Amino acid sequence: MEYQFSHDTTSGNFRAKFNTEHQVFGQWLETEIGSNQANLSKVLKMLDGVAHTHQQDIKYVGHQYTLVLSNEDAIIALNASLEGEEMSENLAEQALEFDETESAMCGIDDFHQLMLAWANFLTK
Numbered sequence: 001m002e003y004q005f006s007h008d009t010t011s012g013n014f015r016a017k018f019n020t021e022h023q024v025f026g027q028w029l030e031t032e033i034g035s036n037q038a039n040l041s042k043v044l045k046m047l048d049g050v051a052h053t054h055q056q057d058i059k060y061v062g063h064q065y066t067l068v069l070s071n072e073d074a075i076i077a078l079n080a081s082l083e084g085e086e087m088s089e090n091l092a093e094q095a096l097e098f099d100e101t102e103s104a105m106c107g108i109d110d111f112h113q114l115m116l117a118w119a120n121f122l123t124k
Contacts, residue, residue, distance in 0.1 A: 001025070001110050005121045014122065024065070024104040025114065028076045032062035035122055043067065044119070047112050074111035077103035 001022050006015045014035055016026035033039050046058050050069045060067040061079070068075045106114075 001106050001114065003114065003117075005118065016118070022104050022106065024076050024078070024102070025106070028062070028065045028067065029118055031064050032060075032067075033118065037122075040115070040119055040122070043115055047108070047115065050108065051112075069108065069111075072108055073105055074108055075103060075105045 001018065003016060003018045003022070003026065006017070007013075008015060014030065016029040017023075018026040033043065043060060046060060046067075046069055050058055050071055056070070058069045060069075064079055065076050066079055068077070
């Protein structure tokens with residue numbers, strides 16, 4: 001998984017750019033985590049829980065995306081796709097972009113490294 005982080009000093013927003021296959025991870029980081037240390041800590045604790053227990057799946061439901069962690073994978077999906085809601089008119093017109101940003105998956109170790117990299121980036 002390839003990614004690049006940046007900080008917009010004008011708006012104060014942190015940005016995460018990913019390859020097309022994993023771009024939903026960037027959107028999730030920006031939307032659900034951002035620079036919020038409480039949310040970041042919660043996800044890191046969830047990762048520790050997955051690593052040290054044999055829980056089935058742990059979910060983190062955000063405003064727009066849901067993260068599902070298992071012992072092997074991390075999956076991020078747009079809440080609307082999980083709830084079976086119809087796509088908005090705007091997204092229906094851009095179905096190709098919706099398909100590419102609806103969900104993504106990676107290995108749990110890669111996701112853990114991503115979260116540590118994001119935490120490190122925020123503290124710089």
